[in-house]
Amino acid sequence: MEYWQYHNQKMKELKQIYNRVSKQTQNKLQEIIDTFSFDFDNLYQIANYKTKNKVNTYIEEWKDKGLLTGYFGMLAKNIYRKTRVKNSEILELLIYSAYVEEQNKLDKYEKQIMYEDVNYYYQERSKRSNQDTE
Numbered sequence: 001m002e003y004w005q006y007h008n009q010k011m012k013e014l015k016q017i018y019n020r021v022s023k024q025t026q027n028k029l030q031e032i033i034d035t036f037s038f039d040f041d042n043l044y045q046i047a048n049y050k051t052k053n054k055v056n057t058y059i060e061e062w063k064d065k066g067l068l069t070g071y072f073g074m075l076a077k078n079i080y081r082k083t084r085v086k087n088s089e090i091l092e093l094l095i096y097s098a099y100v101e102e103q104n105k106l107d108k109y110e111k112q113i114m115y116e117d118v119n120y121y122y123q124e125r126s127k128r129s130n131q132d133t134e
Helices: 003-036 051-063 070-081 087-133
Strands: none
Touching: 003 087, 051 070, 051 087, 070 087
């Protein structure tokens, strides 16, 4: 296999993963909308006890996964600590979480594919070096 063909194959593989994960994120966002049923009338009201507890459970799960970093982590910790949170704040956090989880998945796939790509070139170069010395 020629060098660029292998690279192109790996990039196509990565694009397929991007598309798959993007679709999963879209489904996750739809699930959030369906589960919490926020509407314009209650969006700026204080969240009820059941909603707040459900979100706190999600926050604990994200903490276990190591996702509470940066702005997302600060936002989640702030909501977790507060007793009175607006539905709009919860919706913002949930939407943000879908993208944070997507990026976390993609980082793992990107690293693996790039490792395979670079390793292939390293192995090919080693073979050529051995052939040149013979």
